[in-house]
Amino acid sequence: MINNVVLMGNPNVGKTALFSEMTGTEAQASNYPGTTVDILEGRIEHGNDVFNISDVPGTYSLEAGNDAERIASEMLEDADVVVNVVDASNLERNLGLTYEIAEKDVPMVVVLNMWDEVDEGEISPEALSEELGVPVVTTVARDGRGVEEVVSVIGSASVPSLGDDGRWDWAEKVAGRVSSVGEKGFKGRLSDFTVRPVTGIPFALAVMALSFFAVRFIGEGLIGNVFDPFFQVVYRPAVTWLHGVVGDGFLGSVLVGELVDGEIRFMESMGALTTGVYVPFAAVLPYIIAFYSVLSVLEDSGYLPRLSALADGIFRKLGMGGQGVVPLFLGMGCNVPGTLATRNLDSYKHRFIAITLLAVSVPCMAQTAMIFGILGSYGIRYVFLVFIVLALTYVFTGVFLRLAVDADSEGMVLELPKLRLPDFGSVFKKTFIRSKWFLREAVPYLVLGIVLVNVLYVLGVMDAFGSLFSPLVVNIFGLPSAAVPALVIGFLRKDLAVGMLMGLGMSPEQLVIAATILTIYFPCAATFATMFKELGFKDILKSVSVMFLVVFLVGSILRVVLL
Amino acid sequence: MTGRLIDFSEGDSVEITGFDFEGDTLALLESRGLRKGKKVTVVARQPFGPYILHVSGTRLALGRKMVSGIMVGSYDK
Numbered sequence: 001m002i003n004n005v006v007l008m009g010n011p012n013v014g015k016t017a018l019f020s021e022m023t024g025t026e027a028q029a030s031n032y033p034g035t036t037v038d039i040l041e042g043r044i045e046h047g048n049d050v051f052n053i054s055d056v057p058g059t060y061s062l063e064a065g066n067d068a069e070r071i072a073s074e075m076l077e078d079a080d081v082v083v084n085v086v087d088a089s090n091l092e093r094n095l096g097l098t099y100e101i102a103e104k105d106v107p108m109v110v111v112l113n114m115w116d117e118v119d120e121g122e123i124s125p126e127a128l129s130e131e132l133g134v135p136v137v138t139t140v141a142r143d144g145r146g147v148e149e150v151v152s153v154i155g156s157a158s159v160p161s162l163g164d165d166g167r168w169d170w171a172e173k174v175a176g177r178v179s180s181v182g183e184k185g186f187k188g189r190l191s192d193f194t195v196r197p198v199t200g201i202p203f204a205l206a207v208m209a210l211s212f213f214a215v216r217f218i219g220e221g222l223i224g225n226v227f228d229p230f231f232q233v234v235y236r237p238a239v240t241w242l243h244g245v246v247g248d249g250f251l252g253s254v255l256v257g258e259l260v261d262g263e264i265r266f267m268e269s270m271g272a273l274t275t276g277v278y279v280p281f282a283a284v285l286p287y288i289i290a291f292y293s294v295l296s297v298l299e300d301s302g303y304l305p306r307l308s309a310l311a312d313g314i315f316r317k318l319g320m321g322g323q324g325v326v327p328l329f330l331g332m333g334c335n336v337p338g339t340l341a342t343r344n345l346d347s348y349k350h351r352f353i354a355i356t357l358l359a360v361s362v363p364c365m366a367q368t369a370m371i372f373g374i375l376g377s378y379g380i381r382y383v384f385l386v387f388i389v390l391a392l393t394y395v396f397t398g399v400f401l402r403l404a405v406d407a408d409s410e411g412m413v414l415e416l417p418k419l420r421l422p423d424f425g426s427v428f429k430k431t432f433i434r435s436k437w438f439l440r441e442a443v444p445y446l447v448l449g450i451v452l453v454n455v456l457y458v459l460g461v462m463d464a465f466g467s468l469f470s471p472l473v474v475n476i477f478g479l480p481s482a483a484v485p486a487l488v489i490g491f492l493r494k495d496l497a498v499g500m501l502m503g504l505g506m507s508p509e510q511l512v513i514a515a516t517i518l519t520i521y522f523p524c525a526a527t528f529a530t531m532f533k534e535l536g537f538k539d540i541l542k543s544v545s546v547m548f549l550v551v552f553l554v555g556s557i558l559r560v561v562l563l
Numbered sequence: 564m565t566g567r568l569i570d571f572s573e574g575d576s577v578e579i580t581g582f583d584f585e586g587d588t589l590a591l592l593e594s595r596g597l598r599k600g601k602k603v604t605v606v607a608r609q610p611f612g613p614y615i616l617h618v619s620g621t622r623l624a625l626g627r628k629m630v631s632g633i634m635v636g637s638y639d640k
Contacts, residue, residue: 060591061590089620090619090621092619092620093594093619191622192607192622195606195607195609195615195622196573196606196607196615197607197608197609197610308624309615310612311612312613312626313609313610313612314611316612322613410588410626411613411625411626411628411629412612412624413591413595413623413626414623414624415595415621415623415624416622418621
């Protein structure tokens with residue numbers, strides 16, 4: 001009786017997309033190695049059978065050299081059937097793992113995924129099935145093609161037959177007998193174009209500039225044409241009516257907030273139903289949608305690993321190697337997935353540096369949107385100033401950490417996936433899942449934060465914090481003591497904290513300082529919890545010490561230069 | 564012509580003849596398709612960064628320390 005079915009394969013062969021299609025779950029797949037950093041589990045029914053499906057991190061080998069390989073090896077012990085997912089366009093290398101799984105005598109089904117990237121006649125699934133003696137199914141997992149057939153052949157799985165050759169000789173011979181594939185023609189030339197320094201570096205700069213403008217264009221377009229009109233035309237009359245009902249007492253203060261010049265200001269009133277709803281839905285969500293749409297296109301095209309290769313020389317100086325590009329990009333959306341993505345870096349020291357740098361100097365998209373919101377009206381130069389300071393902080397802190405933790409390594413070993421046109425269904429699905437995740441995570445914290453702010457004001461706690469931290473905030477950073485509550489709330493949500501800086505009568509230079517130190521001094525609650533899980537108590541103390549050191553340095557330098 | 568892969572230029576195609584590595588590092592390279600007898604083409608050399616190699620139909624970014632430990636020779640195309 002089959003109970004446990006384990007999906008195994010090399011990194012970036014489409015296991016997660018297959019898992020998602022088989023189980024109907026919302027797991028996210030991307031076109032770069034190491035998307036899956038945890039075991040994903042699901043359950044499917046087929047006829048009278050119920051299969052527990054596990055998707056394990058991609059691995060090149062079962063010899064436990066890293067976490068992914070150790071997990072894969074352990075999962076194999078309890079497997080009744082292995083669904084060995086193979087990149088059809090890279091058969092030889094993938095068969096190396098097939099050989100190792102076969103040595104464990106576990107019944108197997110081979111899935112030739114990414115079948116759409118193989119030209120007709122380049123590979124024969126029938127011949128491969130005959131060579132291995134196991135069922136072979138062709139799939140395009142990201143759009144569900146062939147997935148039902150995979151489920152239907154699980155019951156026919158068998159143990160592959162291996163010859164007398166060693167692992168790689170066997171893989172080479174089998175691949176040679178059943179296939180003749182490779183990235184050729186225009187795609188091959190384009191692939192080379194993106195990694196040659198002379199052409200690849202200008203191309204990378206163009207891609208990043210285009211991505212920035214696309215995020216801004218989509219984000220501002222959604223705010224100006226969809227979200228803000230909705231709030232002004234439909235939502236405002238409703239909360240104005242509510243304000244008339246609840247009045248100006250404590251309840252009115254918590255639900256609607258303060259009136260500014262006699263009217264509700266969605267960004268400044270600080271009510272749970274005004275600022276608490278407007279900030280996540282109208283100020284941040286449009287940028288989240290814009291950012292994740294662009295990021296999903298970059299992920300699915302296979303371009304990010306090329307960027308990693310181009311940036312490796314620079315990122316190695318910062319102590320983490322080119323693989324640090326992926327956590328950096330994910331961290332610009334939200335630091336939580338960015339922090340988790342560091343699991344793909346070469347060593348723990350690299351991970352420590354990458355996680356600390358994310359927390360210190362990479363604002364999430366929610367915070368970025370709010371920085372645009374509060375500084376954009378003073379001129380784009382102030383927005384750029386914040387990001388230039390953060391970029392310099394990233395570089396200098398990285399160099400310091402590399403020297404401090406001695407994080408040199410053997411260097412990059414990274415397979416570059418084939419370039420492909422992103423599937424817009426997949427881009428839409430990923431953007432939808434991530435936007436939904438943002439709203440689920442952000443809205444409760446925002447509403448809680450606003451209620452907390454109001455309660456702390458009523459209890460006089462905010463005034464006490466103000467008096468306590470005033471000398472620091474006023475004398476070192478040059479900000480008014482009224483900025484202290486925003487710094488306190490920054491422990492919970494950075495976007496809300498940035499929003500709280502509005503209406504304090506600060507100059508644009510002071511807003512630049514406040515927005516910058518809000519990014520650096522401490523991560524939000526969700527990121528801190530993830531950092532704690534990844535680094536443990538001792539190293540998170542080190543990381544937090546770095547944050548405090550950097551915020552004092554950067555804050556005081558900015559004060560001297562700007563004020 | 565024989566030598567180390569690090570000494571070859573963009574566009575050069577060579578055959579791997581040996582490694583300075585053993586154990587885990589050698590296994591790592593083998594798992595990415597770099598084995599004795601394999602044909603490799605140098606696609607690009609990043610300034611201060613990795614080499615981009617074309618091997619067995621795929622492209623691989625390989626750090627300079629690794630590249631310098633791979634011995635190669637020319638082969639008949």
